[in-house]
Amino acid sequence: MDFSVVIPSRNRPVLLREALQSALAQTHPSFEVVVVNDGSDGDNQAAYARLAEEFEPRVHFVNLEHTQHGHGPSYAINRGVESAQGQYVCFLDDDDYWTDTEHLARAWHALSTTESDVYYTNQAAYHGEERVPGPLWLEGLDEIISRHDSADENGVYTATLADLMAVRGFAHLNTSVVRRSLYLDLGGMDENIRYECEWDLFLRIIEAANGIRFYPGITSHHNAPDPTRSANVSTAVNMLQKLLFRSYLLDKAVLFSKSTEIIAKAQHHKTYTLKKITELLSEDGDYPQAYFYARQARGSGWDIKWILYSFYLGWRALTAKV
Numbered sequence: 034m035d036f037s038v039v040i041p042s043r044n045r046p047v048l049l050r051e052a053l054q055s056a057l058a059q060t061h062p063s064f065e066v067v068v069v070n071d072g073s074d075g076d077n078q079a080a081y082a083r084l085a086e087e088f089e090p091r092v093h094f095v096n097l098e099h100t101q102h103g104h105g106p107s108y109a110i111n112r113g114v115e116s117a118q119g120q121y122v123c124f125l126d127d128d129d130y131w132t133d134t135e136h137l138a139r140a141w142h143a144l145s146t147t148e149s150d151v152y153y154t155n156q157a158a159y160h161g162e163e164r165v166p167g168p169l170w171l172e173g174l175d176e177i178i179s180r181h182d183s184a185d186e187n188g189v190y191t192a193t194l195a196d197l198m199a200v201r202g203f204a205h206l207n208t209s210v211v212r213r214s215l216y217l218d219l220g221g222m223d224e225n226i227r228y229e230c231e232w233d234l235f236l237r238i239i240e241a242a243n244g245i246r247f248y249p250g251i252t253s254h255h256n257a258p259d260p261t262r263s264a265n266v267s268t269a270v271n272m273l274q275k276l277l278f279r280s281y282l283l284d285k286a287v288l289f290s291k292s293t294e295i296i297a298k299a300q301h302h303k304t305y306t307l308k309k310i311t312e313l314l315s316e317d318g319d320y321p322q323a324y325f326y327a328r329q330a331r332g333s334g335w336d337i338k339w340i341l342y343s344f345y346l347g348w349r350a351l352t353a354k355v
Contacts, residue, residue, distance in 0.1 A: 036064035036137055037119030037213070041109035042127035043071040046080035053084070055130035057091060061137035066092040067117055068127075069109040072099035107222035107230045110206075114216055121152075122213045124206040126255070131207070132157075133252040140210050140248075143189040149244025152210040153192070156253035165257050170202040175249035192247040194239050198294040203235040207253040211238055226282055228275045233282040236299070240292050276310050304330055308339070311346070320349035 038056045042049045049068065056066050066088075070081045078099075085094040095116055097104055114122050121144065125131065133139075140152045155172055158165040177199050178190040197203075209231070219237050222230050239245060283306060286299035307330035314323035327343040 034063050034065060034119045035061065035121065035141055036210070037114070037117030037122045038064060038066045038125055039069065039110055039113035039117060039122055040066065040125045040127055041069045041071060041106050041113065042073075042081075043103045043109075044073045044077045045127050046073075046077055046084055048128040049081075049084065052125050052127050052130050053088060053092060055132070056125060057088075058134050059131070059137045060134050061141055063141075064137055065118060067095060067113045068092055069095045069113040070097065071103040071105075071109045072097045074099070105224065105227045105230075107224045107226055111221040111224065114213060114221055117213060119213060121210050122216055123210040125253075126207055129156075129207050129253060129255050131252055132254050133250065136252045139187050139189065140246075142187060143185070143246040143248065144210070144212075147191070147244055147246065149191075149246045150212040150215050150242040151238055151244070152189075152246045152248070153204040154208040154248045154250060154252040156205055156208050156255045157251050158255040158257045160257050168201060170205050170208070171197070171200055171247065171249075172202070174200050174247055178247065187248070188250065189246050189248045192245040194245075194292060195294055196247075197239050197245070198298050203232050205253070205255065206231045206234075207255060209235070211242075215241060223282070223285075226278050228278040229282060230278075232279075233285060236282075236286050236290065236295055240290060240295060273310065273313055276306050276313075280306050280310075315346060315349075320346055320353050324350040 040049070040052055040056070053066065053068070068084075070078075073081055081094065081096070085092070093116070095112055097109065097112065103109070110124065121140070123137070123140070136154070143149065144152050153171060155170055158169055174192065174196060175184075175190060177196050178192055182191050184190050215238065219234075219241060221234075223233050226233055280303065283299045283303040287296050287303065290296050290299070307326050311323050311326040311330060314320075314326060324343065324346040327339070327346050331339055331343050
């Protein structure tokens, strides 16, 4: 089997149906779909059972035991990949869907003809009916690659790690295809991370991959999280918690990567993350903690405005104790 499409899902059987239908509409003949039901609640559990009945044998359901908040996407995806049979694994969020029925066919041609480990594309993000303006994820990467490489007959480029480090973002899981053996060799998703876990995986994969292919077209519709709701991972934790997860994955990249490009970019984003933590704590009136994080951010580089801001926070922290 060529591909396994892994879809983690929890308490969203209605949205899952559209994701399933978009995956099953692929024209490539050799693939399976693996849904990992992350311990859904009550009536939702029964709805997943009905979906499993309806879509078998084209869709395989892996049912995890129920926990209050679920095991998280990293854990669920790893269980899905472990049960997968495909040579390559790809991923799809249960509230999103693929928009290009040739996605897997194009990926197979690009990967099999070059024996590459990884294939990335782009997607469009929406708030309801309104498209979120970019650049997002890997938008603009084709312009960077075209300086040294020409696209093949399907519009697919060969990317380097340096190319990928030159863009602002990283590949979303909806648009990622990776050789299953490489995924498993790397230990899969870090199960300690519940937010932006795909960023950590992206950095580890592109450093280890033999051959990276990139198609700049849009292959997926991404429903951007609504911050007023708490039904998804991106909004289930507050912003400080999200930034702590981000700080952890960036520290991993700095400590364990052998790539100078990855380390430099991770250090840059770590400084930005520390500054965001500082600003949030300051807005909340927690000046002692804000000053603590401001000093860490200041240690990452010289910025006169930030130095002055740090002194201000230090003064506020002192006066708050009086």
